[in-house]
Amino acid sequence: xxxxxxxxxxxxxxxxxxxxxxxxxxxxxxxxxxxxxxxxxxxxxxxxxxxxxxxxxxxxxxxxxxxxxxxxxxxxxxxxxxxxxxxxxxxxxxxxxxxxxxxxxxxxxxxxxxxxxxxxxxxxxxxxxxxxxxxxxxxxxxxxxxxxxxxxxxxxxxxxxxxxxxxxxxxxxxxxxxxxxxxxxxxxxxxxxxxxxxxxxxxxxxxxxxxxxxxxxxxxxxxxxxxxxxxxxxxxxx
Ligand SMILES: [Zn+2]
Ligand SMILES: [Zn+2]
Numbered sequence: 001x002x003x004x005x006x007x008x009x010x011x012x013x014x015x016x017x018x019x020x021x022x023x024x025x026x027x028x029x030x031x032x033x034x035x036x037x038x039x040x041x042x043x044x045x046x047x048x049x050x051x052x053x054x055x056x057x058x059x060x061x062x063x064x065x066x067x068x069x070x071x072x073x074x075x076x077x078x079x080x081x082x083x084x085x086x087x088x089x090x091x092x093x094x095x096x097x098x099x100x101x102x103x104x105x106x107x108x109x110x111x112x113x114x115x116x117x118x119x120x121x122x123x124x125x126x127x128x129x130x131x132x133x134x135x136x137x138x139x140x141x142x143x144x145x146x147x148x149x150x151x152x153x154x155x156x157x158x159x160x161x162x163x164x165x166x167x168x169x170x171x172x173x174x175x176x177x178x179x180x181x182x183x184x185x186x187x188x189x190x191x192x193x194x195x196x197x198x199x200x201x202x203x204x205x206x207x208x209x210x211x212x213x214x215x216x217x218x219x220x221x222x223x224x225x226x227x228x229x230x231x232x233x234x235x236x237x238x
Pocket of ligand 1: 021026
């Protein structure tokens with residue numbers, strides 16, 4: 001959590017963080033760290049070893065999870081995630097994403113950065129968030145992946161560029177099955193400036209990975225745009 005302290009020092013005006021546990025909103029003393037002890041117990045990270053295809057939980061003795069075995073080709077070189085998208089982590093991500101609780105960004109983003117350092121050896125030199133379409137950005141007021149990318153970039157000492165843009169609006173992926181998700185997201189992204197990504201090893205950031213359709217499309221757009229490699233880092237695996 002030391003990195004979080006450094007982040008707070010520099011960016012305190014961007015996220016106003018109350019002196020309470022960001023998860024349960026109980027008062028907590030500074031020595032309890034970023035979240036209270038009870039919440040730390042209720043927020044277990046994905047157990048190791050993890051699936052190398054998505055960063056999620058393994059289903060048993062197999063080397064990949066069921067989704068990654070079905071989806072044999074993943075366009076990214078590595079994938080790390082932090083939490084299983086259920087119970088308390090799910091509530092937390094929902095509050096962060098839809099509930100306007102942007103003060104959760106430093107906590108979630110710093111856990112993502114720590115997990116990246118612990119679970120990946122992939123070389124990355126640029127952090128890029130998955131973008132929202134401007135209409136969704138306008139109605140929500142912020143891009144949750146953009147906030148997480150800023151925290152991760154700061155913690156890892158890497159530049160952050162909004163190198164991707166949504167070239168067309170899509171239906172919410174969460175409401176669709178896998179085949180519809182693929183069709184829905186096809187051609188949804190474009191690159192903002194090829195100069196930013198040309199020859200770079202990109203770390204692509206999103207809040208949740210479920211089937212991986214959105215991330216696959218975004219990764220392929222970055223590779224088409226000249227990125228040398230793309231790895232993905234998400235907060236939760238759905
Ligand atoms: Zn708490
Ligand atoms: Zn997997």
